[in-house]
Amino acid sequence: MRLLSRIASLADISPITGGGNCRLALTPEDGHGRDLVVGWMRELDLDVSIDVVGNIIGTWSCASGSPVMTGSHIDTVRTGGRFDGNYGVLAGLEVIQSLKDAGITPSRPLAVGIFTNEEGARFAPDMLGSLVYVGGMSVEEALDVVAIDGARFADELQNIGYNGPNPCPGPTPHAFVELHIEQGPVLESIGYRLGTVTGVQGISWQELTISGQSNHAGTTPMSMRKDPAYVAGRIMVFLRDLATRYGAPQVCTVGKIDLVPNLVNVVPSTATMTVDIRNTDEATLQRAETELSDFLALISGEENVSISTRTLARFEPVIFDERVVGIIDNVCASFDVPAHRLPSGAGHDAQMFARVCPTAMIFVPSIKGISHNPAELTDDVDLTLGADVLLHTMLRLASTTFTTASKS
Ligand code: GLV
Ligand code: MN
Ligand code: MN
Numbered sequence: 001m002r003l004l005s006r007i008a009s010l011a012d013i014s015p016i017t018g019g020g021n022c023r024l025a026l027t028p029e030d031g032h033g034r035d036l037v038v039g040w041m042r043e044l045d046l047d048v049s050i051d052v053v054g055n056i057i058g059t060w061s062c063a064s065g066s067p068v069m070t071g072s073h074i075d076t077v078r079t080g081g082r083f084d085g086n087y088g089v090l091a092g093l094e095v096i097q098s099l100k101d102a103g104i105t106p107s108r109p110l111a112v113g114i115f116t117n118e119e120g121a122r123f124a125p126d127m128l129g130s131l132v133y134v135g136g137m138s139v140e141e142a143l144d145v146v147a148i149d150g151a152r153f154a155d156e157l158q159n160i161g162y163n164g165p166n167p168c169p170g171p172t173p174h175a176f177v178e179l180h181i182e183q184g185p186v187l188e189s190i191g192y193r194l195g196t197v198t199g200v201q202g203i204s205w206q207e208l209t210i211s212g213q214s215n216h217a218g219t220t221p222m223s224m225r226k227d228p229a230y231v232a233g234r235i236m237v238f239l240r241d242l243a244t245r246y247g248a249p250q251v252c253t254v255g256k257i258d259l260v261p262n263l264v265n266v267v268p269s270t271a272t273m274t275v276d277i278r279n280t281d282e283a284t285l286q287r288a289e290t291e292l293s294d295f296l297a298l299i300s301g302e303e304n305v306s307i308s309t310r311t312l313a314r315f316e317p318v319i320f321d322e323r324v325v326g327i328i329d330n331v332c333a334s335f336d337v338p339a340h341r342l343p344s345g346a347g348h349d350a351q352m353f354a355r356v357c358p359t360a361m362i363f364v365p366s367i368k369g370i371s372h373n374p375a376e377l378t379d380d381v382d383l384t385l386g387a388d389v390l391l392h393t394m395l396r397l398a399s400t401t402f403t404t405a406s407k408s
Helices: 002-011 028-043 086-102 128-133 139-143 153-159 186-190 228-246 282-303 322-334 380-398
Strands: 047-050 056-060 068-072 110-114 175-181 194-200 202-211 251-253 257-260 270-279 306-315 339-344 359-364
Touching: 002 028, 002 086, 002 380, 028 047, 028 056, 028 086, 028 110, 056 086, 068 086, 068 380, 086 110, 086 175, 086 380, 128 139, 139 153, 175 322, 175 380, 186 194, 186 339, 194 322, 194 380, 202 228, 202 282, 228 251, 228 257, 228 270, 228 282, 270 282, 282 306, 322 339, 322 359, 322 380, 339 359, 359 380
Parallel strands: 068 110, 068 175, 175 359, 194 339
Antiparallel strands: 047 056, 056 110, 194 359, 202 270, 202 306, 251 270, 257 270
């Protein structure tokens, strides 16, 4: 089947052991992935536009008016699976190609977006391209972002040739719907093949830099140390305990830590670590941030180190448009496959579009709930079912008049 074979072809670009991909945003590998998908957009006779932060929009201008937009991302984390993001983009192309093949013309244009740097693994914040598209971040600020490897966003965008002419903010779609793998265990564990996504939890990312005193590991008495590695360890334990105290849906993650000089017999001079805190409730998320900040003050005093913090990303929880959620539920019911309503644990481009137009998402299950891992997997039949639901959702959105911008 065309969709499945396109997923496989895209996964052939920069494969990694275990079946996944490494296409960090704006690397040459990301560029090769873009070239492949843009080629498919052109084969489909879509109008392809590229904007100043590299977002690619392929539009089937089959009618007048603002388009119903779908889309996602094709950048990956360093240990990415083949479905995260890629599935939503390629399913969007499949929707258009299937409608064209069937001779069905929707009552509005349909558009498929590939949004730059959704993952945020190389450049922070995550969802950067869609954030700039909807006017949530200035183009200048985005172009100046520096990657974890020291590269500048604007330079890397130019190097892959995707510094397009179209301005941001981009044109507001009539509605936005994103199809994505769940990336968690919920749907599989309750035996549902489809999920209607009610919103996205809030995300708080910080980088902490802990500065102490580098010294000899054998000669420096424990009582005289200013050890950033020890402090980093205490912060990790604190975050795990905080998540346990709060209970689900609170999650806390330390995903990246760098010690300098990183040697067996040297007390480090600095530890740089990231903290990812998420919750569906904004007040609780803020409480967790305050607790962390208080703990940093306490532990830095105890160990006599200094800690500086930098916000990498901060997005409040998002609630999707009840009307779009209802349309997706109805489409699923028309397939005789019930959908389970759930919030998303992962960030998505759709959460940015929710700021400007009626928006929601469709999930299909992830086997064993594994994602951001090359072992990420979804059944072929579920991938196909999700694309069918996307097609009918886009058709219904095209013929729906949204009289107010309100959400629910
Ligand atoms: C994006 O994939 C995120 O939720 O971290
Ligand atoms: Mn994704
Ligand atoms: Mn991801």
